[in-house]
Every structure is written in structure tokens, then in C-alpha cells.
Amino acid sequence: MSLQRAKPTPPNDDKRWKIITATMRRNGYADHALIEALHGVQDAFGYLDEASMRFVAESLDLPLSKVFGVATFYHLFMLKPKGRHACVVCTGTACYIKGAGGLIEDIESRYGVNPGETTPDNALSVLSARCVGACGLAPAVVLDGTVLGKVTGPDLLARLKEIEQ
Ligand code: FES
Numbered sequence: 662m663s664l665q666r667a668k669p670t671p672p673n674d675d676k677r678w679k680i681i682t683a684t685m686r687r688n689g690y691a692d693h694a695l696i697e698a699l700h701g702v703q704d705a706f707g708y709l710d711e712a713s714m715r716f717v718a719e720s721l722d723l724p725l726s727k728v729f730g731v732a733t734f735y736h737l738f739m740l741k742p743k744g745r746h747a748c749v750v751c752t753g754t755a756c757y758i759k760g761a762g763g764l765i766e767d768i769e770s771r772y773g774v775n776p777g778e779t780t781p782d783n784a785l786s787v788l789s790a791r792c793v794g795a796c797g798l799a800p801a802v803v804l805d806g807t808v809l810g811k812v813t814g815p816d817l818l819a820r821l822k823e824i825e826q
Pocket of ligand 1: 751754793794795799
């Protein structure tokens with residue numbers, strides 16, 4: 662009989678969870694790996710939400726309260742933004758080279774918000790991530806959970822205008 666406990670299931674089938682699971686596995690699922698696991702989630706998704714914290718807690722066999730505690734204690738972690746829409750601009754190397762900086766400038770000039778900020782009407786939160794796992798599609802943006810590839814400034818502003826309706 663195996664003593665291994667069942668592996669928790671990631672919140673969805675997004676392939677970024679594979680990277681995070683691999684990080685936790687590399688750390689032997691030790692609880693000191695918590696901060697690194699949370700960094701992994703933030704780098705891949707741009708922020709931490711309840712489903713991701715629950716997955717990390719189950720993977721590391723820690724109480725959810727501890728994961729929440731760490732995530733809210735350290736200012737380096739960004740909890741799920743309060744905007745009705747979330748636009749995560751990937752600023753990893755591949756995306757940066759292909760113009761992610763320009764996308765951030767375009768958003769800033771249209772909406773007046775930078776990564777980490779939400780428009781005053783709470784319609785849009787802008788975030789950045791360090792690699793959303795779609796380097797072949799650089800520059801990539803994740804808009805309300807959907808990965809958009811080879812994004813240009815005009816494309817992005819048009820998509821944002823569409824979701825505003
Ligand atoms: S660097 Fe942007 S998807 Fe990998």
C-alpha cells in the first residue's frame with residue numbers, strides 16, 4: 662500500500678499550474694517552499710486568488726489560513742484585483758523583447774493605470790506577470806483568464822473597449 666497522499670487537483674487545466682506544481686515538487690513539498698510557490702503563482706498569473714491559494718495549501722499540506730496569512734502579510738504578493746476585468750500583461754523576457762512595454766504604455770495613456778492599479782470606477786485592473794507560459798505567442802496578455810497572443814497596442818485597446826460594454 663502506498664502512503665502517498667492523493668495529489669490535489671489544480672483549480673483549472675491552465676498549463677501554468679504544471680510549472681507551479683513542478684516548483685513545489687522540486688522543493689519536496691516542504692512547507693518552507695510556500696513563499697516560492699506563491700511567487701510562482703504570481704509570476705504566472707499576475708496575482709493570487711482563493712483557488713490558487715487553496716491549491717498551494719493542499720499541495721504543501723498546509724492550512725489555508727497559513728497560506729492566506731503569508732500572502733497578505735508580505736507586500737510583495739498581489740491578491741486578486743478588485744476590478745471587474747483583469748488585464749495581465751506579461752513582461753517576461755520574450756514578451757518584453759516583443760513590445761510588452763509599449764502595451765503597458767498604451768494602457769496607461771488610455772486608462773491612466775499602471776500594473777498593480779485599478780481604474781477609479783473599478784472596471785479594470787492592470788497587472789504584470791513574469792511569464793504566462795505562452796512565450797511563442799509573445800507579447801502575451803491574459804485578459805479575464807483568456808490568453809491573447811502576438812498582441813499589438815491597437816488590438817489590446819480594442820479588446821479592452823469591447824469588454825467595457
Ligand atoms: S515571457 Fe511572456 S509568455 Fe513567457
